[in-house]
Every structure is written in C-alpha cells, then in structure tokens.
Amino acid sequence: MALLLLVTPVAWATAQRRSSRPPPDIGLRGGYEFRGENFTAGAQIRYPLARGSDLIPSADWVFTSGTNFQLNLDLALPFMPGGGFYGGVGLGVAFTDRGAESGLDKEVGANLFVGVAPYKTTNDGLRWFAEVRAFLRSGRNPLSFNIGLNAALGS
Numbered sequence: 001m002a003l004l005l006l007v008t009p010v011a012w013a014t015a016q017r018r019s020s021r022p023p024p025d026i027g028l029r030g031g032y033e034f035r036g037e038n039f040t041a042g043a044q045i046r047y048p049l050a051r052g053s054d055l056i057p058s059a060d061w062v063f064t065s066g067t068n069f070q071l072n073l074d075l076a077l078p079f080m081p082g083g084g085f086y087g088g089v090g091l092g093v094a095f096t097d098r099g100a101e102s103g104l105d106k107e108v109g110a111n112l113f114v115g116v117a118p119y120k121t122t123n124d125g126l127r128w129f130a131e132v133r134a135f136l137r138s139g140r141n142p143l144s145f146n147i148g149l150n151a152a153l154g155s
Contacts, residue, residue: 022048022152025127029148031060036142039063046150052078056090066097067104070135074111087114092135109137117150125152 025046032039042060049055054076062068074090090111098105115131127150134143 023154024048025125025150025152027127027129027148027150029058029060029129029146031144031146033062033142033144035140036062036064038068040144040146042146044148044150046076049075052081054086056088066099068094068096070094072111074113076113076115084116084118085114086117088112092137094135094137107137107140109135109141111135115146126150127152 026043027046028041028043030039030041040060040062042058044056044058047055056072056074056076058072058074060070060072062070070092072090072092074088076086076088079085079087088111090113092109092111094107094109096105096107097103111133113131113133115129117127117129128148129150130145130147132143132145134141
C-alpha cells in the first residue's frame with residue numbers, strides 16, 4: 001500500500017507534464033516554385049518539441065512533366081514567445097525524372113524557411129500557415145511560397 005501511495009503521485013505528475021505539450025498536427029499544403037514556375041502539393045506532420053519548436057517531416061509533389069517530388073525533414077523555431085512567426089532549417093532530398101535513359105536523379109540539399117502560423121484558428125483545432133522556403137542545392141536553389149492547413153491529431 002505504501003508503494004502505491006509513493007508511485008501514484010509521480011505517475012500522475014508525469015502524465016500531467018506530458019499532456020501539457022500540444023498534440024501533433026497533420027496537414028496539406030500547396031504552393032508555387034518561382035524558378036521552375038511550377039505548382040506544388042504536399043503533406044506534413046508537425047511534432048511539437050520543447051519551447052514551441054516543431055519537427056516537420058513532409059513530402060511535396062512538383063507538377064512538371066515526369067516525376068518530380070521532394071522529401072523533407074525540418075526543424076521550425078519560433079521567433080518570439082506567444083507569436084505565430086517562425087523560421088527553420090532542414091534537410092531535403094529531391095527526386096527528378098531525367099528521362100528513360102537516365103532514370104530518377106536524387107539531389108540532397110538544405111532547406112531554409114520563414115513563415116507564419118497562428119497557434120489555433122478555430123475551435124476544432126485547425127491552423128492555417130504560410131511560408132517562404134528555399135531548397136539549397138548545387139547549381140539550383142528554387143524559392144517557393146506555400147500555404148496550407150493543419151489539423152490536430154488528438155486533443
């Protein structure tokens with residue numbers, strides 16, 4: 001009985017500390033790549049980390065002839081506490097179809113981005129966002145503008 005009285009408050013406090021972190025968001029986004037003059041569509045998951053930062057794995061399809069998509073793993077950091085402005089860095093891998101003879105070409109580069117996302121825009125947990133991002137790779141550094149909508153997973 002004494003062991004139960006000692007363990008219960010610790011387990012309860014741990015559960016309370018975990019529940020103070022917001023749930024992950026999942027969302028869809030669309031955008032425009034200025035260099036190639038192409039539209040994009042993608043999806044992302046935002047995993048909240050410490051002090052307002054988010055880990056964001058994502059994938060984007062670029063609407064061109066052939067196969068052209070990009071996989072990303074980004075870290076977003078808030079510019080100010082309580083505000084919706086953020087910036088970040090990450091790693092991107094772009095896959096481009098170079099034709100039947102060359103196959104699928106892979107390029108790795110760095111992502112740099114800035115954006116705005118209010119913490120919560122509706123009572124059902126939906127959040128819009130807008131961001132400008134650059135994918136830095138050798139010889140080609142496309143800049144894109146993206147907008148999207150995230151929904152909270154869980155409460």
